[in-house]
Amino acid sequence: MSTLKAVSSKLAAEIDKELMGPSIGFTLQQLMELAGLSVAEAINREFPLKSAGEKKNVFILAGPGNNGGDGLVCARHLKLFGYNPIVYYPKRTEKVEFYKQLVNQLSFFKVPVLGPENNDNWLEYLKADKTVCIVDALFGFSFKPPLREPFATIIKEVCDLQDKVPVVTVDVPSGWDVDDGPVSEPHIIPKILVSLTVPKPCSQFLQKSSVHYVGGRFIAPEFARKYGFEPFEYQSCDQILKL
Amino acid sequence: MSTLKAVSSKLAAEIDKELMGPSIGFTLQQLMELAGLSVAEAINREFPLKSAGEKKNVFILAGPGNNGGDGLVCARHLKLFGYNPIVYYPKRTEKVEFYKQLVNQLSFFKVPVLGPENNDNWLEYLKADKTVCIVDALFGFSFKPPLREPFATIIKEVCDLQDKVPVVTVDVPSGWDVDDGPVSEPHIIPKILVSLTVPKPCSQFLQKSSVHYVGGRFIAPEFARKYGFEPFEYQSCDQILKL
Numbered sequence: 429m430s431t432l433k434a435v436s437s438k439l440a441a442e443i444d445k446e447l448m449g450p451s452i453g454f455t456l457q458q459l460m461e462l463a464g465l466s467v468a469e470a471i472n473r474e475f476p477l478k479s480a481g482e483k484k485n486v487f488i489l490a491g492p493g494n495n496g497g498d499g500l501v502c503a504r505h506l507k508l509f510g511y512n513p514i515v516y517y518p519k520r521t522e523k524v525e526f527y528k529q530l531v532n533q534l535s536f537f538k539v540p541v542l543g544p545e546n547n548d549n550w551l552e553y554l555k556a557d558k559t560v561c562i563v564d565a566l567f568g569f570s571f572k573p574p575l576r577e578p579f580a581t582i583i584k585e586v587c588d589l590q591d592k593v594p595v596v597t598v599d600v601p602s603g604w605d606v607d608d609g610p611v612s613e614p615h616i617i618p619k620i621l622v623s624l625t626v627p628k629p630c631s632q633f634l635q636k637s638s639v640h641y642v643g644g645r646f647i648a649p650e651f652a653r654k655y656g657f658e659p660f661e662y663q664s665c666d667q668i669l670k671l
Numbered sequence: 672m673s674t675l676k677a678v679s680s681k682l683a684a685e686i687d688k689e690l691m692g693p694s695i696g697f698t699l700q701q702l703m704e705l706a707g708l709s710v711a712e713a714i715n716r717e718f719p720l721k722s723a724g725e726k727k728n729v730f731i732l733a734g735p736g737n738n739g740g741d742g743l744v745c746a747r748h749l750k751l752f753g754y755n756p757i758v759y760y761p762k763r764t765e766k767v768e769f770y771k772q773l774v775n776q777l778s779f780f781k782v783p784v785l786g787p788e789n790n791d792n793w794l795e796y797l798k799a800d801k802t803v804c805i806v807d808a809l810f811g812f813s814f815k816p817p818l819r820e821p822f823a824t825i826i827k828e829v830c831d832l833q834d835k836v837p838v839v840t841v842d843v844p845s846g847w848d849v850d851d852g853p854v855s856e857p858h859i860i861p862k863i864l865v866s867l868t869v870p871k872p873c874s875q876f877l878q879k880s881s882v883h884y885v886g887g888r889f890i891a892p893e894f895a896r897k898y899g900f901e902p903f904e905y906q907s908c909d910q911i912l913k914l
Contacts, residue, residue, distance in 0.1 A: 451775065451779070452775060452779045453771070453772035453773075453775035453776055453779075454772070454776060455700050455769070455772065457698050457700040457701055457704075458700055458704050461700075461701050461704050461705065462704065462708075465705075465908075468908065469908045472907060472908045476907070505908070507891075508888055508889070508905070509907065509908055526698070528696070529696035529697070529698065530696075532694065532695060532696035533695060533696055533697060536694070536695045536696075536891055536894070537891045538891065538893075645751055646751070648750075648779055648780045648781065650781075651779070662751070664715060664719070664752065665708075665711065665712045665715045665752055
């Protein structure tokens with residue numbers, strides 16, 4: 429069997445299931461903490477804060493599922509790193525108590541979290557001239573089209589802005605097909621992609637000028653090989669690796 | 672009120688309670704993941720792996736409570752960083768399901784975890800000439816004397832070894848009084864102390880040649896000030912700061 433450079437959406441779901449299954453026993457809270465931290469680390473690597481005067485806003489779009497949860501964790505770490513994160517979290521999944529706790533944690537850090545009540549004015553909070561990057565944490569590898577509102581509109585607005593403010597995508601560009609890449613126009617063109625655990629097939633549709641990281645440093649080498657890919661050679665205690 | 676450089680055991684307990692209370696809503700799993708990661712980062716900073724041939728064992732002593740849990744998480748990250756951790760976890764708290772999951776995770780990474788069945792031979796696994804450091808993750812800030820078995824014997828054995836193999840202590844040197852420092856002979860003399868969130872008063876009894884880090888980067892500046900200490904100025908995305 430040859431070495432794959434990416435795993436399909438189906439395999440990615442199996443990996444997640446096994447990581448959190450009875451034999452390995454990772455919890456969602458652990459994996460999300462490390463995943464969100466790795467995205468924050470990639471942002472810090474690409475857009476280091478040099479002086480107090482420069483722009484330091486990061487605008488985080490958090491979706492209703494685990495990809496959004498990664499974004500909420502990322503926002504908290506960015507605040508600790510000295511950035512000024514602003515989160516837009518338009519659709520909340522009430523059944524997962526932990527998502528509410530992630531929002532509480534952001535309040536503790538005085539990170540603004542916009543909600544559905546801001547559906548008509550959220551863009552006013554995204555000041556392009558002060559914003560280092562937009563974090564696309566709307567949908568991950570389990571996304572299935574079609575895009576529903578308010579997300580279709582949100583993505584369209586991001587597409588209008590992405591020439592001015594770089595987009596950092598968590599795992600899968602929102603609106604893309606996980607396996608087939610961009611399937612509609614306009615679509616998000618990430619400047620930075622942080623693939624979690626292992627890239628998904630759509631990563632091959634990244635532009636050549638884009639930067640691709642893998643993050644979420646929490647699997648054993650044998651586990652990677654079992655799923656048909658070589659383990660990534662992270663350095664030192666980095667939580668990310670540039671591919 | 673003047674700025675404290677350390678908080679008492681009583682205040683440390685209040686800080687933990689508030690961090691995991693309803694208003695902030697951190698979970699034990701999140702805080703333990705970040706705390707354990709920070710200890711692994713300190714070890715990587717002090718004892719970087721340079722070549723494949725050199726020694727890379729780390730012997731982790733994990734106690735029955737949260738300090739031990741930090742040690743279990745630390746072991747997993749050390750394995751990911753390229754070290755060869757070996758854990759001795761002689762007394763397990765069955766009522767906390769999450770500790771069992773942390774042990775499962777170590778199995779996934781093929782990290783040996785010795786248990787009570789090794790009480791008579793655990794030292795055979797600690798090969799001084801191959802071991803970078805011993806991690807003392809036996810007891811934290813809620814420890815109250817007297818030391819019971821098997822821990823009294825374990826600590827005595829560590830004291831016999833600490834001239835040959837440096838000890839890295841998680842938060843509070845085991846056997847020390849959190850507020851009053853070493854209270855019995857022999858006692859552990861850490862070469863490295865990683866204080867979590869904020870140093871405890873006993874840290875003033877460290878030897879001058881010891882290295883002191885603070886780790887566990889998860890509080891807001893206002894929260895630090897509320898408890899009477901200045902926030903620590905962590906750099907970039909470091910999870911530790913040398914004091």
